[in-house]
Amino acid sequence: MSLFSRCRGAALSALLLFGLTGSLQAAEPIKVKVFVGSMFEIGKNTGDRAGEFQHWYERYWQTAEPITVKGALNPVYCNADGVCGSVLGMGKVSSSASMQAILLNPQLDLSQAYFLVTGVAGTPPARGTIGEVNWATWVVDYDLGHRWAPEEGKPGEPTFMPRKGYEAVRLFPMNPALVSWAMRLTADTPLKDSDSARAYRKRYPQEAAQRAPFVGTGTHMTGDTFFHGPGMSAQAQYIAKLYGADDYVITEMEAAAITLVIKRLQGSDRVMSLRGAVNFDQGNPNETTLQHLDPKPGETAGGFAETVENVELVGSRMVDHIVGHWDQWKDGVPALPAQ
Structure with missing residues (x-):
């Protein structure tokens, strides 16, 4: 081999090595500060009727390029501030499968991330x-x-018994310091309302049901079944109290499964679950449970559009605070300042 050929080969090798090194440097994972997971979107991410993700997308990721993650239902979007998000899918299996795929994806560094399930x-x-x-x-x-x-047990007694062996996967306390921060930062958020929601609330005699929208706290009950009726609602409350949790206030389909995945991979101290109520879990005194499940045209609860906007209005306050004060938050939830 001539000296020229050896030099040319060495030069090509150096260029290839430089290119490979440059590619590795370019592929450094994105440091995620807050990850927002929604469950569904109605249509597109922007420009049409908003589902759970659209307001988040329009606030944080309008110019972001989608990141494809193998095993996740939808792409992940990230902005320059380290706020990332995705539509994970509805139900325990789909949402948790997406979350695990995202957590294990080498393109994203979620080791210090806060997770907002919405x-x-x-x-x-x-x-x-x-x-x-x-x-x-x-x-x-x-x-x-x-x-x-019910007819197969004693009248008036519960029709649910917890199965032994699931103690570590059925009950998740949220970090109380994180919840306190969330309420400190968001309790006074001005919330949207609608005439249709106001009219619908009047069908219910309960004082809480007739309230205007507010920001609150409580136990979120995760189940793949859309349970309805006063009996199933009472059972949800029975389970919450049986496990030593706070009063049941929200029924949803994903948070327990997503929290379990995050907990196994890196702990759950940075997990938050935020939900907006778009329906009551039972009918009013003048309708049966089946009538409530299958309402006549024009008889459904109003306020969906306002509620999905409310969730983002509240949640983004928490996201923006964490990102804006990252030096205080990156190593863990800081102590609350004195009142």
């Missing part, structure tokens, strides 16, 4: 109202036990 939900009329936004103090799995028909 979406719409139901609420019992004795404790919540249409349009409210609620931070979880506890997340509880509605399943993982035994159930039977």
Whole structure:
């Protein structure tokens, strides 16, 4: 081999090595400060009727390029400030599968991230109202036990018994310091309301049901079943109290499963569950549960558009505070300042 050929080969090798090194440097993972997970979007991410993700997308990721993650239902979007988000899918299996794929993806460094699980939900009329936004103090799995028909047990007794062996995967306390921060930063958020939601609330005699939208806290009950009726609502409250959690105020389908995935991979101290109520978990005194499940045209609860906006209005205050004060938050939830 001639000297020229050896030199040319060495030069090509150096260029290839430089190119490879440059590629590795360019592929350094994105440092995520806050990850926002929604469960569904109705259509596009912007420009049409908003589902759970659209207001978040329009606030943080209008110019972001989608990041494809193998195993996740939808792409992840990130902005220059380290705020990332995605539509994870509805139900425990789909949402948690997406979350695990995202956590394990080498393009993203979520080791210091705060996780905000967001979406719409139901609420019992004795404790919540249409349009409210609620931070979880506890997340509880509605399943993982035994159930039977009421007529097959003793009259008036519970029809659910928890199954042993699931103690570590059915009950998740949210970090109380994080919840306190959330309420400190968001409790006074001005919330949207609508004439249709106001009219719908009047069908219910409960004082809580007739309230205007507010920001509150309580237990979020995760179940794949859209349970309805006063009996199922009472059972959800029974489970919450049986496990030592706060009053049940939100019914949803994903938070317990997502929290479990995050907890196993890096702990759950930085997980938040935020939900907006778009329906009551039971009918009013003048309708049966089946009538409530299958309402006549024009008889559905109003306020969906306002509620999905409310969730983002509340949640973004928390996101922006964490990102804006990252030096105080990166190593863990800081102590609350004195009142």
